[in-house]
Each structure stands twice: as structure tokens, then as C-alpha cells.
Amino acid sequence: MSMAFQPILRCDEAGQGLYAYEALVRGPAGESAASVLARISDENRYSFDQRCRVTAIELATRLGLLATPAALSINFMPNAVYEPRACIRASLDAAERVGLPRDRLIFEFTETEAMADPAHLLRILASYRAMGFRTAIDDFGAGHSGLSxxxxxxxxxxxxxMALIRGVDRDRPRQIILRHVAALCAELGCAVVAEGVETAAEFHMLRQLGITLFQGYLLGRPGFEQLPVPVPPPGD
Known part of the structure; x- marks a missing residue:
């Protein structure tokens, strides 16, 4: 396997800059994530999850991550983690080898995965936070357990x-929902990333709704085995 990386851009009153790169699994010649994920089974799930983490850390730093202010965001599989502190060992070793500080690693999980075993996931997240890592909920709003x-x-x-983002500039219910989600997360101390931003109109509406972190084709496509420079936001 290998990795592609997609930039996440910060754009607020202070200006703009890199917030993170998300690592996206690919085949060794750039084949789609689906072609790789189709080969996961119960027997290889743990080793796949471990290899993804280490590959992302080693490749991103080899490509120059440490010369940027960006964090590295890695998707992980909660059902591949049997004991958080044991299963993070390879990631810790890889980060220490390449000199990547723990607070520049973000571990993402999806809202749907959280529904499978919430208690197990919460144990993982508490352990990761205690060890100095950052965490992120991906695809928030796609499931039914997000607020819980x-x-x-x-x-x-x-x-x-991204289903909440698509066409938000012309959809009042989405605007109302996102305005309140942004305010709620701000009060809870959670940063908010708008995923899948594809048009200038979506970007500008999201800015008006109080969102300052953006990911999507408008600002940068995934780069196979490269850290793409973000496209400047429209009108900024």
C-alpha cells in the first residue's frame, strides 16, 4: 500500500495556513482506496490498521511534513484496537524515529464506527488523549450518534x-444546522472542519456560518505520495 495526502486549510481573521494533511490509503501504484479496503478481513484487520499508521507517518515526514506547520491526520479502525496502549506502540515508535511530536498526530474515526461499540471507542479516545495525541470525528452528521x-x-x-456541505450556499436548513453546530463545537472547545468543499459559493457561506477549517477539491486534491500545496481560497 501507499498513501495520498490532502491538505486541510485554516482560514480565519488572522489569515490562512495549513492546519493538517489527511492521509488517505492507496494501492502501491495509486490505486483507489476501495481496491485496498476490499482486501481487508477479520484476519488481517489489525495488521492493516497498524501498517496504515506507520506508512502514513514515515511517508509524510519523508515528504517534508516537519518543514510545515501541519499536523498529520490518520484514519484508524476502532474494531482493530484490542488494547489502546498496546496497539499504539508501533505508531509511537514510528513517530519517535522520524521526530514527529505526538501533538501533531490526529487520529480520526467515523461517526458510524462510533455506533458499533461506543464504550470501547471512548476508552481508546481517552487513552490517546492521555498520551498527548489529538482526535477527530470524521463524517459528523452522517450517522445518528454524533450529539451523544x-x-x-x-x-x-x-x-x-460532505452531505451537509453540498449546496449549503442555497439551502437554508443546512445553513441553520451548520451555524448551530459550529457554535456548539466552539463552546465545547472542538475545532470544526468542513469536508468536501467544492465551490467558491460553498466556501464563502461556510465562512459566514463561523467555520474556519476547510478540506475539499476547491482548496486541494489528494496528492499521491506528495504533500500538495493548498490552492488559495477564492476571494482571500
Whole structure:
């Protein structure tokens, strides 16, 4: 396997800059994530999850991550973690080898995965936070447990599902929902990322709604085995 990396951009009153790169699994010649994920089974799930983490850390730093202010965001599989502190050992060793500080690693999980075993996930997240890592809920708004999860545990970052973002500039119900989600997360101390931003109109509406972190084709496509420079936001 290998990795592609997609930039996440910060854009607020202070200016703009890199917030993070998300590591996205690919085949060794750039094949799709689906082609790789299709080969996961119960027998290889743990080793796959471990290899993804180490590959992302080693490749991103080899490509120059440490010369940027960006964090590295890695998706992990909660059902591949049997004991948090044991299963993080390889990631810790990889980060120490390349000199990547713990607070520049973000571990993402999806809202749907959280529904499978919330108690197990909360144990993982508490352990990761205690060890100095950051955490993120991905695809927030796609499932039905998001608010309950926020009540139990406040991650560092909430990544909004792109279904909430699409066409937000012309959809009042979405605007109302996102304005209140942004305010709620701000009060809880969670950063909010709008995923899947594809148009200038979506970007500008999201800015008006109080969102300052953005990911999507408008600002940068995933780069296979590279850390793409973000595209300047429209009108900024």
C-alpha cells in the first residue's frame, strides 16, 4: 500500500495556513482506496490498521511534513484496537524515529464506527488523549450518534460530513444546522472542519456560518505520495 495526502486549510481573521494533511490509503501504484479496503478481513484487520499508521507517518515526514506547520491526520479502525496502549506502540515508535511530536498526530474515526461499540471507542479516545495525541470525528452528521458522542467525549476536531456541505450556499436548513453546530463545537472547545468543499459559493457561506477549517477539491486534491500545496481560497 501507499498513501495520498490532502491538505486541510485554516482560514480565519488572522489569515490562512495549513492546519493538517489527511492521509488517505492507496494501492502501491495509486490505486483507489476501495481496491485496498476490499482486501481487508477479520484476519488481517489489525495488521492493516497498524501498517496504515506507520506508512502514513514515515511517508509524510519523508515528504517534508516537519518543514510545515501541519499536523498529520490518520484514519484508524476502532474494531482493530484490542488494547489502546498496546496497539499504539508501533505508531509511537514510528513517530519517535522520524521526530514527529505526538501533538501533531490526529487520529480520526467515523461517526458510524462510533455506533458499533461506543464504550470501547471512548476508552481508546481517552487513552490517546492521555498520551498527548489529538482526535477527530470524521463524517459528523452522517450517522445518528454524533450529539451523544459529543456529550460523552469532546474530540479536538469535528469533521462535518460532505452531505451537509453540498449546496449549503442555497439551502437554508443546512445553513441553520451548520451555524448551530459550529457554535456548539466552539463552546465545547472542538475545532470544526468542513469536508468536501467544492465551490467558491460553498466556501464563502461556510465562512459566514463561523467555520474556519476547510478540506475539499476547491482548496486541494489528494496528492499521491506528495504533500500538495493548498490552492488559495477564492476571494482571500
Amino acid at each position: 458522542l459529543l456529550a460523552e467525549f469532546q474530540p479536538d476536531t469535528v469533521k462535518l460530513d
